[in-house]
Amino acid sequence: MARRVKRRTEKDTEGEPGEFVTIYVMGEAYQVPKGLTIMKAMEYAGYRFIRGCGCRGGFCGACGTVYRTKESYKLKVGLACQTMVEDGMYLTQIPFYPANKKVYNIDELTPDTQELVRHYPEIMRCIACNSCTKICPQDIDVMGYIQAAIRGDIARVADMSFDCIMCGLCASRCPAEIVHYNVALLARRLYGARVAFRAGHLQTRLKEIAEGKFEPGLDRLTRMSEEELSRLYYQERDIEPE
Amino acid sequence: MYPESMQESIKRLEATREERIKQGRIPLLNAEEKKALLKSFHPDYIDTSMRALTVGPNKGDRTPHEIADLLEAWPLVEPKRFDPDKPKFDVDVLIIGGGGAGVSAALTAAEHGAKVLLSTKLRLGDANTMMAQGGIQAADKENDSPERHYLDVLGGGHFKNIPELARALVTDAPGVIAWLEGLGVMFDKKPDGTMITIHGGGTSRKRMHACRDYTGAEIMRTLRDEFRNRGLEVIEFCAALELMTDEKGVCTGAAFVNLDTDELFTVRAKTVILATGGCGRLHIQGFPCTNHYGATADGLVLAYRAGAKLAFIDTIQYHPTGVAYPEQIVGLLITEKVRGLGAHLVNVHGNRFIYELESRDITASAIIRECVGQKNGVVTPTGRLGVWLDTPLIEVLKGQGAVKANLPAMYHQFARFGIYMDKEPILTYPTQHYQNGGVLINQWGETGVKNLYAAGEVAGGIHGRNRLMGNSLLDIIVFGRRAGRRAAEKAKAIGTVSCGFKHVIAFEQELKNARIPRDRCSPLLLPDYRRAGLQTPFAFVG
Numbered sequence: 001m002a003r004r005v006k007r008r009t010e011k012d013t014e015g016e017p018g019e020f021v022t023i024y025v026m027g028e029a030y031q032v033p034k035g036l037t038i039m040k041a042m043e044y045a046g047y048r049f050i051r052g053c054g055c056r057g058g059f060c061g062a063c064g065t066v067y068r069t070k071e072s073y074k075l076k077v078g079l080a081c082q083t084m085v086e087d088g089m090y091l092t093q094i095p096f097y098p099a100n101k102k103v104y105n106i107d108e109l110t111p112d113t114q115e116l117v118r119h120y121p122e123i124m125r126c127i128a129c130n131s132c133t134k135i136c137p138q139d140i141d142v143m144g145y146i147q148a149a150i151r152g153d154i155a156r157v158a159d160m161s162f163d164c165i166m167c168g169l170c171a172s173r174c175p176a177e178i179v180h181y182n183v184a185l186l187a188r189r190l191y192g193a194r195v196a197f198r199a200g201h202l203q204t205r206l207k208e209i210a211e212g213k214f215e216p217g218l219d220r221l222t223r224m225s226e227e228e229l230s231r232l233y234y235q236e237r238d239i240e241p242e
Numbered sequence: 243m244y245p246e247s248m249q250e251s252i253k254r255l256e257a258t259r260e261e262r263i264k265q266g267r268i269p270l271l272n273a274e275e276k277k278a279l280l281k282s283f284h285p286d287y288i289d290t291s292m293r294a295l296t297v298g299p300n301k302g303d304r305t306p307h308e309i310a311d312l313l314e315a316w317p318l319v320e321p322k323r324f325d326p327d328k329p330k331f332d333v334d335v336l337i338i339g340g341g342g343a344g345v346s347a348a349l350t351a352a353e354h355g356a357k358v359l360l361s362t363k364l365r366l367g368d369a370n371t372m373m374a375q376g377g378i379q380a381a382d383k384e385n386d387s388p389e390r391h392y393l394d395v396l397g398g399g400h401f402k403n404i405p406e407l408a409r410a411l412v413t414d415a416p417g418v419i420a421w422l423e424g425l426g427v428m429f430d431k432k433p434d435g436t437m438i439t440i441h442g443g444g445t446s447r448k449r450m451h452a453c454r455d456y457t458g459a460e461i462m463r464t465l466r467d468e469f470r471n472r473g474l475e476v477i478e479f480c481a482a483l484e485l486m487t488d489e490k491g492v493c494t495g496a497a498f499v500n501l502d503t504d505e506l507f508t509v510r511a512k513t514v515i516l517a518t519g520g521c522g523r524l525h526i527q528g529f530p531c532t533n534h535y536g537a538t539a540d541g542l543v544l545a546y547r548a549g550a551k552l553a554f555i556d557t558i559q560y561h562p563t564g565v566a567y568p569e570q571i572v573g574l575l576i577t578e579k580v581r582g583l584g585a586h587l588v589n590v591h592g593n594r595f596i597y598e599l600e601s602r603d604i605t606a607s608a609i610i611r612e613c614v615g616q617k618n619g620v621v622t623p624t625g626r627l628g629v630w631l632d633t634p635l636i637e638v639l640k641g642q643g644a645v646k647a648n649l650p651a652m653y654h655q656f657a658r659f660g661i662y663m664d665k666e667p668i669l670t671y672p673t674q675h676y677q678n679g680g681v682l683i684n685q686w687g688e689t690g691v692k693n694l695y696a697a698g699e700v701a702g703g704i705h706g707r708n709r710l711m712g713n714s715l716l717d718i719i720v721f722g723r724r725a726g727r728r729a730a731e732k733a734k735a736i737g738t739v740s741c742g743f744k745h746v747i748a749f750e751q752e753l754k755n756a757r758i759p760r761d762r763c764s765p766l767l768l769p770d771y772r773r774a775g776l777q778t779p780f781a782f783v784g
Binding site for chain 2: 048165
């Protein structure tokens with residue numbers, strides 16, 4: 001049917017005309033419509049992102065931004081794609097951080113209490129200032145998981161850090177030069193590969209596949225006509241109850 | 243924090259909740275009902291939204307205008323500005339794209355002895371993979387089988403899928419899960435290691451594996467870490483502008499621009515894997531999208547000029563549940579896992595109207611019918627339409643705290659705007675999500691151009707006319723690994739290759755004959771969201 005509904009794209013979600021705020025991007029003042037995210041406000045102002053923009057949905061950590069608001073000494077942070085502009089906002093992005101990452105072979109590691117410290121001994125320098133937790137845009141208790149890492153509690157680090165998007169803001173504030181998110185990444189990989197039990201049913205299925213158990217069935221299905229498949233799908237396919 | 247105007251409808255939704263729980267599952271639609279619903283309300287069926295291509299391997303095939311405008315377009319940078327004889331890198335396997343498919347391909351090609359180079363126009367890992375929340379399918383439970391998975395895949399794709407591709411997908415699936423498990427991906431498990439799996443739209447068995455609602459992010463950050471541990475070479479912020487070919491049209495590398503410095507350079511390779519992802523940022527029919535910044539269909543353009551045939555380019559997936567309120571995050575994804583956990587879709591009057599876990603094209607069409615056809619949508623202060631997802635119902639069904647535990651990313655997303663989805667419903671409307679088709683491949687990831695491979699969303703044929711949830715995270719790794727292995731093995735048998743742009747020059751002749759306007763250029767590389775009047779071409783375009 002011939003029908004075309006005009007929908008607005010991301011481009012024109014630009015607040016009400018007339019309502020403007022002033023933001024300062026790296027010191028330069030711009031008038032932008034109220035109600036935009038920092039990212040869309042910067043684009044409105046004329047920035048075309050090469051760096052500092054990734055998923056635009058709060059998952060990738062590319063757009064970590066540091067800002068102050070009017071007459072406040074306090075440094076705040078947020079993801080540019082998720083944080084609304086405020087009048088008088090003074091901001092800069094931190095699109096890249098020169099982080100230390102250790103190289104390892106996950107199969108050769110031992111998931112003991114010393115493994116995290118062995119790779120990242122600087123975690124012992126944590127002075128418990130809590131700057132990392134305060135800056136985290138994901139509201140993760142970053143200092144808490146670094147303390148758990150010092151104790152060697154891999155499972156706890158893995159669980160507490162799970163929502164990390166590796167934006168690097170924690171590392172940018174750390175007086176002990178810890179790269180928290182890489183410590184957490186190692187902990188999660190250690191937990192997933194070496195602490196958690198492997199799925200037994202998965203190994204059974206792999207064995208069956210290797211033995212060719214499903215080949216005759218798949219041979220039959222791949223040769224079926226659309227009509228035969230449709231009949232099978234609509235008439236014989238049972239659905240596992242909730 | 244909903245405005246007064248929307249509160250009334252929320253009260254109706256709360257009033258019908260108990261009744262809805264008792265109602266049980268709404269019957270699934272049959273084949274005829276589905277066909278009628280799609281025809282009347284699926285955006286793909288709007289005639290004027292597409293046109294037939296006038297040049298290239300798919301001449302005569304229909305595709306949305308936004309894709310056609312990029313396929314029927316002149317090179318962004320004239321080939322003569324590149325020096326194919328002095329490549330900056332000379333490798334066995336070049337992988338273009340740094341998402342899940344690209345990184346899986348690179349890891350696998352390297353395992354098979356190839357010298358690899360991976361390029362990405364953003365950072366390593368900036369891709370839709372990172373944003374996939376809900377899960378990854380694999381038939382690895384006792385009550386399930388690859389055959390069942392196959393039938394679900396075909397049913398979802400309206401039986402148009404290329405059988406050998408769907409077969410590869412379901413057969414490799416359990417192996418993919420095991421590979422990821424071994425790399426340390428933290429799947430949701432019971433203490434004894436048993437995978438916790440749930441339903442997704444169109445599944446007949448609970449085979450959706452998840453990592454809370456960060457499934458793609460958890461997979462991507464693990465693969466990226468492994469890539470770095472293996473010391474593989476990557477060039478970031480370098481965008482591919484053209485493929486290169488030899489005298490016979492065999493693919494032998496690609497031409498790039500460094501987006502930081504505007505340097506133009508070439509990479510010579512024995513085999514090339516395209517893993518450039520999809521096209522969400524084209525905003526087909528003006529829809530908002532769920533995709534990352536770089537989803538601009540570059541791979542389709544490059545492959546098309548080199549002579550690769552595309553498949554199913556007339557079908558776009560609209561995710562049923564994009565954010566419809568608040569305005570600031572309109573179009574972002576609300577994972578299907580929300581419905582997998584039991585949340586109902588509810589109209590302005592508090593009534594359900596479709597089984598929540600029909601396949602995506604069906605559910606999306608049903609929501610559009612409810613809002614546009616039946617006028618039963620909720621209207622937001624800016625005039626958008628939507629239907630409710632009754633998320634507090636998850637707390638009723640699965641226990642208090644279930645929303646926060648299973649959907650931490652979603653919870654966080656809405657809490658930023660003062661909406662607490664364990665207590666209030668969230669408003670949704672379909673959003674552009676996925677490119678169902680793409681560069682036609684065979685089961686080894688080979689395209690119609692010799693020594694050019696494709697994997698991930700850029701590839702087409704696996705999902706037919708509609709992909710099921712959880713089969714994309716799966717296909718990027720299945721076909722990333724297949725292409726990586728094949729491309730590495732193939733490269734071993736190839737000596738020195740020669741590079742040029744003969745295919746581009748031939749394509750330019752076609753464009754000229756078809757009178758394609760000279761100012762229409764591609765690939766797009768990145769969308770331009772600057773306000774009108776401030777938009778300019780990239781400096782390197784010259």
